[in-house]
Amino acid sequence: MHEVSLAHSLFDQTDRARGAHAASTVCMLRVRVGERSGVEADLFATAFDAIKDERGYPAATLQIVSVPGRDLILERIELEVPDV
Amino acid sequence: MCDVCGCGDPAKVTIDVHRSLLEDNDHEAAHLRDHFARHGVTVLNLMGSPGSGKTALLEATAAALPGRRLAAVSGDLATDLDAERLRRAGIVSRSITTGSACHLDAKMVHRALHLPDLAAAVDRADFFFIENVGNLVCPAIYDLGQQANVVVLSVTEGVDKPLKYPVMFERADLVVLSKIDLLPYLGDISLSTLRENVARIRPNLPLIATSARTSEGIQDWLAWLAQQHATSPTGSTVPSAHAHHTH
Ligand SMILES: Nc1nc2c(ncn2[C@@H]2O[C@H](COP(=O)(O)OP(=O)(O)OP(=O)(O)O)[C@@H](O)[C@H]2O)c(=O)[nH]1
Ligand SMILES: [Mg+2]
Ligand SMILES: [Zn+2]
Numbered sequence: 556m557h558e559v560s561l562a563h564s565l566f567d568q569t570d571r572a573r574g575a576h577a578a579s580t581v582c583m584l585r586v587r588v589g590e591r592s593g594v595e596a597d598l599f600a601t602a603f604d605a606i607k608d609e610r611g612y613p614a615a616t617l618q619i620v621s622v623p624g625r626d627l628i629l630e631r632i633e634l635e636v637p638d639v
Numbered sequence: 640m641c642d643v644c645g646c647g648d649p650a651k652v653t654i655d656v657h658r659s660l661l662e663d664n665d666h667e668a669a670h671l672r673d674h675f676a677r678h679g680v681t682v683l684n685l686m687g688s689p690g691s692g693k694t695a696l697l698e699a700t701a702a703a704l705p706g707r708r709l710a711a712v713s714g715d716l717a718t719d720l721d722a723e724r725l726r727r728a729g730i731v732s733r734s735i736t737t738g739s740a741c742h743l744d745a746k747m748v749h750r751a752l753h754l755p756d757l758a759a760a761v762d763r764a765d766f767f768f769i770e771n772v773g774n775l776v777c778p779a780i781y782d783l784g785q786q787a788n789v790v791v792l793s794v795t796e797g798v799d800k801p802l803k804y805p806v807m808f809e810r811a812d813l814v815v816l817s818k819i820d821l822l823p824y825l826g827d828i829s830l831s832t833l834r835e836n837v838a839r840i841r842p843n844l845p846l847i848a849t850s851a852r853t854s855e856g857i858q859d860w861l862a863w864l865a866q867q868h869a870t871s872p873t874g875s876t877v878p879s880a881h882a883h884h885t886h
Binding site: 557560561564567568572573576579582586591592593594597608626627628629630631632633634635 | 650651652653654655656657658659660661662663664740742766776777779780782805806809832
């Protein structure tokens, strides 16, 4: 299942993008998935849930936005910054 | 507060990212494409169902092109069988064992190019064939630095495959219809319906009907290859050399 590889890519992107917020809790990742992207949203969601703990994102949920075309894009990360 | 998971009180922050999940792969593929261009090697990514005849097509190609320098990698879940067949046919060839992965990605191809014997052969080759893992879905989305995508579709798979697997056919530059020597035994398979179904997904996508058994159509395939070679981008001005980097 290439969906597992892509879920890993998603977390790789997240690792990089959260940058300065490394201590925060990621609670949502929004991904645009094109109808012609070659990715099944269901399989992708299953892969996401299967690896999110090992990738250090146990609290993260996945929000998939289905669009026409070939997009496979991490749009947005929502995270919670702990009280300082 | 985080409206999705509702995980407590603290401040919610959003980061707008807008980056492709394939970004790392595409970066790696661009690096490969540069490398291939600098060495004047024409690289083709062969995809198709398990058993569609990808290896057989390459065997027939080698037999018909004794003077050409050919190299290949075969994506294979568990064995070295395809690479062995290709070596017997005179193609310098290695397998990329993918384990559970259903496709090749650019990193796997890059890693294979660090095998000294393969690397040397690829850099001198006229053609470098990447035989992808047999699968009509997953390989299509990964750029491997190839010049063109070839889908090998056998007549025994039925006429509906382009309609059922549109993503693969949308990304193809050529369909090689294989095993046409078997058509007489397949009453319900019509070449014209197959062509129509391919055209419904991608009008003007070229299709070459071949048999690796009888060599029918192989000359047309060779002509297409020659045309690809003639239009290969060569001598990119990118100054780096593949041998001089580390990972
Ligand atoms: N009759 C006939 N049989 C063919 C032809 N091409 C391939 N075959 C047979 O089909 C079977 C599968 O061919 P392969 O070349 O191994 O197919 P493949 O696509 O490389 O298979 P995988 O790499 O395992 O996905 C073999 O038994 C081949 O001999 C053909 O043109 N005609
Ligand atoms: Mg094969
Ligand atoms: Zn897959």
